[in-house]
Amino acid sequence: MRSLDWELLPSFLAVARAGSLRAGAELLRTNYGTVNRNIQALEASYGVALFSRSTKGFKLTDAGEAVLPFAEQAEQVIINARKRVEGLDKSEAGTLRFSVTPTFAYDVISPIISRFQEAYPDIQVELRLTSAVEEINKDETDVSLRAAYEVSEDVVARKLYPMTVGIYASQTYIDTVFAQSGPQGSGLSWIGWPGDTQAANWVAQSPFPHADIRHMVSDGYMRLRLLRENCGISYLPVVFEKFFPDLCRVPGTKAELGQSLWIVLHADLRKTVRIRRFVDFLADELMDLKRDMQGELYRR
Known part of the structure; x- marks a missing residue:
């Protein structure tokens, strides 16, 4: 996994969960354009479409479905690391x-x-x-x-x-x-x-x-x-x-x-x-x- 993936995966997860760029941006408390650019950069990095786009929103492709569990695992590892360190704060x-x-x-x-x-x-x-x-x-x-x-x-x-x-x-x-x-x-x-x-x-x-x-x-x-x-x-x-x-x-x-x-x-x-x-x-x-x-x- 390239270092760039760590920066882009939150946008992937947010859109996968919310079903659209705007709703994903709201989850991340950022703007629509940033999430859109991150999704496009991640797809370019993998060389495959992770979402199918339609007027109804964003739906995971087969490739996106394959990436999803690994992205969720990566997210959980980062969360656990942060919580463990925060737990040491005196x-x-x-x-x-x-x-x-x-x-x-x-x-x-x-x-x-x-x-x-x-x-x-x-x-x-x-x-x-x-x-x-x-x-x-x-x-x-x-x-x-x-x-x-x-x-x-x-x-x-x-x-x-x-x-x-x-x-x-x-x-x-x-x-x-x-x-x-x-x-x-x-x-x-x-x-x-x-x-x-x-x-x-x-x-x-x-x-x-x-x-x-x-x-x-x-x-x-x-x-x-x-x-x-x-x-x-x-x-x-x-x-x-x-x-x-x-x-x-x-x-x-x-x-x-x-x-x-x-x-x-x-x-x-x-x-x-x-x-x-x-x-x-x-x-x-x-x-x-x-x-x-x-x-x-x-x-x-």
């Missing part, structure tokens, strides 16, 4: 990447980041707001806060506690639309999640099986906004009662324990001082919020 300074959903970022996490900044002024946090699960082992992030029932990846995962969720709407929606709704939620509208193939199942099993799914949004904070704009009902962690008193539990519904909060990081970063400081600080702060996160179902 300094209480530097930058770490932290992935968190927009749902929690603005109201739950931002005050924690402020307090962390005061405690550790030489550690910078690069906040990555995403509703997707960023892969620790592919070096997409260093630390991630997730809501999940289980974490099955080969990572270090610290389980905190299950969160309580309920069905919420604005007080205006409850006073007007809910007050006039029919049996089992007829006339009500759910705010759901796009791409949910099990939508019919959870609606049928909910307290309002006759409500329709009017809007769908993957961004949890946008779901909050739609609730506050009287657009429907939705499941929501009860902690948001603390931040948005205009949101109310839908009458006649019960809160339930749902997914747990997990702090996830790469195994090789456990001994990196800035990572350990951040993870311990974050865990302590979130434990202090347990009563708010679990509401009336809180148990010590």
